Amino acid sequence: MTDQQTDEKVAFMPQMVNLEYRIVTSPIHQRFDKQMREGRIVGQKCPSCGLVFVPPKGFCPLCAIVMTEKDEVAVKDTATVTSFTVITPIQYQGQKEREEYVLANLILDGADSSIGQQRIEGIPHHDVRMGMRVKAVWATPEERAGEEGGGMRGWGLTAAVKHWEPSGEPDTPREQYQEHIL
Amino acid sequence: MTRDIAIVGYASTPPQTEVRETETQMLFPAVNEALERAGVTRKDVGFTCSASCDYLSGAPFAFVQTLEVTGAWPPISESHVEMDGAWALYEAWVRLHHGDIDVALAFASGITSRCNWREVSSVQLDPYYLMPLWVDDVSLAALQAQALIGSGKITEKAMAEVVARIRGGDAAALLDEPYVVEPLRAHDTPTMTDAGAAIILATGDKARELCEHPAWIAGIDHRSEAHYPGVRDLTLSNAARIAGEQAGVGKGPIEVAELAAQFSHEELLLREALGLGADVDVNPSGGTLASNPVTVSGLIRIGEAANAIIDGGRKRTLGHASAGPCLQQNLVCVLEGD
Numbered sequence: 001m002t003d004q005q006t007d008e009k010v011a012f013m014p015q016m017v018n019l020e021y022r023i024v025t026s027p028i029h030q031r032f033d034k035q036m037r038e039g040r041i042v043g044q045k046c047p048s049c050g051l052v053f054v055p056p057k058g059f060c061p062l063c064a065i066v067m068t069e070k071d072e073v074a075v076k077d078t079a080t081v082t083s084f085t086v087i088t089p090i091q092y093q094g095q096k097e098r099e100e101y102v103l104a105n106l107i108l109d110g111a112d113s114s115i116g117q118q119r120i121e122g123i124p125h126h127d128v129r130m131g132m133r134v135k136a137v138w139a140t141p142e143e144r145a146g147e148e149g150g151g152m153r154g155w156g157l158t159a160a161v162k163h164w165e166p167s168g169e170p171d172t173p174r175e176q177y178q179e180h181i182l
Numbered sequence: 183m184t185r186d187i188a189i190v191g192y193a194s195t196p197p198q199t200e201v202r203e204t205e206t207q208m209l210f211p212a213v214n215e216a217l218e219r220a221g222v223t224r225k226d227v228g229f230t231c232s233a234s235c236d237y238l239s240g241a242p243f244a245f246v247q248t249l250e251v252t253g254a255w256p257p258i259s260e261s262h263v264e265m266d267g268a269w270a271l272y273e274a275w276v277r278l279h280h281g282d283i284d285v286a287l288a289f290a291s292g293i294t295s296r297c298n299w300r301e302v303s304s305v306q307l308d309p310y311y312l313m314p315l316w317v318d319d320v321s322l323a324a325l326q327a328q329a330l331i332g333s334g335k336i337t338e339k340a341m342a343e344v345v346a347r348i349r350g351g352d353a354a355a356l357l358d359e360p361y362v363v364e365p366l367r368a369h370d371t372p373t374m375t376d377a378g379a380a381i382i383l384a385t386g387d388k389a390r391e392l393c394e395h396p397a398w399i400a401g402i403d404h405r406s407e408a409h410y411p412g413v414r415d416l417t418l419s420n421a422a423r424i425a426g427e428q429a430g431v432g433k434g435p436i437e438v439a440e441l442a443a444q445f446s447h448e449e450l451l452l453r454e455a456l457g458l459g460a461d462v463d464v465n466p467s468g469g470t471l472a473s474n475p476v477t478v479s480g481l482i483r484i485g486e487a488a489n490a491i492i493d494g495g496r497k498r499t500l501g502h503a504s505a506g507p508c509l510q511q512n513l514v515c516v517l518e519g520d
Contacts, residue, residue: 015314017305021240022296026204057250058207064224064253066210 028058029152031069036152036160037144041136043111044071051112055152075110077136079164080172082107082114082180086125102128106164107180114180117156122165131177133169136161187278188389188396189492189517191220191382192485197375197473200295205239206248209291209378213251216287216380221392224253227382228283230260231274233267233290235477237302248291259283266290266442267379267481268404268503268513274383275402284388289380292475299374299476307507308409319444320371322411322507324363327447329416331365335454338365341446345369348471370446372474379481381488397488397499397517401429404503404513411507422455422502422512429514431456431500436516438463438490438499440483442470448509452502456514466490480504484515491519 025033032055035042043054048063054075059066084104089097102120107113120128121137139162143149150158193215201208217223230252234245245262252258261277263269267290274286303319304312330336342353349369359367389396405421405428407414426432439462443449449464449471458464465471467486470479480503487501496519503513 013310015309019237019240019301019305020298024200024202024296026202026207028203028207058204059210059250061250062253062255064210064214064251 025152026058028056032056033150033152033158036158037150039138039141039144039160041075041077041108041157042072043075043113045073047071052110053113054108054111054115055157073110075108077108077138077161078167078169079106079108079118079134079136080177081105081120081128081130081132081134082177083130084120084128086128100125104128104134104164105180106134107177115156118161119163120165121163129171130181131171131174133167133172134164135167137163137165185279185281186386186389186398187275187383188385188393188398189381189484189488190384190389190393190396191216191218191222192380192488192492193219194379194478194482194485195377197377197475199375201293201376204247205234205244205291205293205378206250208293208376209248209251209289209380212378213287213289213380216289216382220285220382220384222285222382222384226285227252227287228259229274229277229286230258231263231270231277231286231288232260233263233265233270233288233477233481234292235264237297237305238293238299238476239296248289251289252287265511266477266479266503266505266513267381268442268484268501268515269480271381271383271481271484271515272402272404272513275399278383278385284385286383287380288383288481289378290478290481291378292477293376294374294474294476295376303507311410311412319507320366321363323371323445323448324366325411326416326451326508327365327370327445330447330451333417335417336447336450340450341365341370344446344449345471348465348468366445370471372444372471375473375475377473377475377478377482379478379485381481381485393492395492395519397491397519399515400433400498400518401431401516402514403428404511406506406511407509409510411510414508416508417451419451419455419509419512422452422504422509422514425512425514426456429500429516431458431514431516433516434498434518436462436498436500437496438466438487438494439502440467440469440487440500441465441502442480442483442504444470444474444479444504446471448504451509456500456502458500480513484517487515487517491517
């Protein structure tokens with residue numbers, strides 16, 4: 001069958017859909033948010049398998065057992081890039097980005113679960129690489145105290161860490177992070 | 183080849199008006215309790231099917247997080263339906279018929295308190311004719327109730343009697359309440375809740391080993407009406423009737439029927455479509471009118487019908503699930519004790 005040409009215009013029907021949701025931050029994520037505002041990254045260590053999850057979930061997803069505040073451990077604000085993407089923003093209503101930027105998956109020192117959607121700054125995009133060592137650049141205590149300083153829906157970190165930049169340490173060998181590559 | 187398949191464990195969380203913990207945390211106790219009641223561990227489960235609707239929480243891929251209740255490492259065999267959990271149970275039932283596994287888990291979670299369900303139910307309609315009108319589930323249900331009243335099949339008094347039985351109160355006094363959407367009053371519409379539920383299925387000898395009184399799935403079937411409500415005769419529920427016939431509802435007396443009747447008139451319509459007489463105990467749990475966690479309600483109906491056999495001493499019960507406007511989709515599951 002060949003393509004048929006037609007002069008008939010394609011009809012479009014604009015349809016504005018607006019659904020409103022209430023974001024309810026769970027108690028466990030409220031607590032994580034509070035700790036981040038205080039400048040601490042705190043996860044939960046499974047009493048059964050010993051793995052550390054950041055952000056905390058309230059349970060171990062591997063052992064399927066409940067975890068509580070008693071299982072909390074602090075992790076460091078240094079990390080290894082396990083994977084990354086250079087994003088070219090397209091423009092849509094609400095889009096604030098205009099230039100290319102980098103989001104990375106990180107494995108924090110002391111954690112066994114990776115965190116996604118972390119912004120990398122302070123290095124040309126073509127130099128970002130898997131295994132690269134980074135450190136957190138925190139918002140100031142005043143910025144963290146404000147309304148925009150936190151925010152936690154259960155994934156990523158909060159706005160308390162503005163972005164991450166190279167720490168200058170030697171790269172992490174692949175064997176040490178390859179299980180965390182998405 | 184067919185295999186004998188039974189429900190051997192069921193649990194649900196107490197319905198809440200507003201859950202504050204994460205959906206996964208909410209589900210955890212239900213899955214743990216269902217496993218415990220069945221006397222199996224997560225490692226015994228050969229297939230898992232979950233059910234939820236991302237539009238409830240307004241987060242894409244929200245369903246992936248709830249999988250963490252299964253302890254999915256090493257990787258497990260699983261699937262998901264963007265439907266009521268009754269259809270997850272159906273998929274698990276089909277999977278067990280493959281013959282290579284003998285225990286399956288179906289679970290569902292729904293947090294309706296984060297969204298405006300009347301808006302979300304509207305967005306699920308066809309995008310050309312109905313959705314631009316923002317017609318919602320209550321308005322469409324009112325059309326069906328009006329059609330049933332107009333046909334002489336039911337009366338507002340009969341609807342009020344259903345409500346009085348489930349919610350308590352005096353039927354005559356209920357009729358003095360104002361309409362929400364005529365002829366529906368607030369008490370005719372479901373109480374929206376947040377909840378999770380889980381069911382363990384097992385086959386043949388395994389089911390007998392795990393459970394003293396397994397609730398055997400004697401028949402299960404699901405049918406759908408036409409997508410556009412305007413082409414339907416709303417005074418009938420042919421989908422429920424055919425699903426009931428295929429599941430073998432009429433092959434013997436039904437003692438307990440758990441019907442996913444969200445609205446009072448739906449119970450009257452479903453009783454007729456499924457041929458349930460006055461002697462049938464309908465919705466002793468309170469049914470979906472009393473508590474409607476979206477995508478969980480149907481699985482709860484089947485679980486409650488199963489519990490009537492597992493620890494209620496009943497021999498033949500029925501669980502029903504529905505979805506879509508005006509009972510569009512219907513699933514009927516007939517359960518029997520030994």
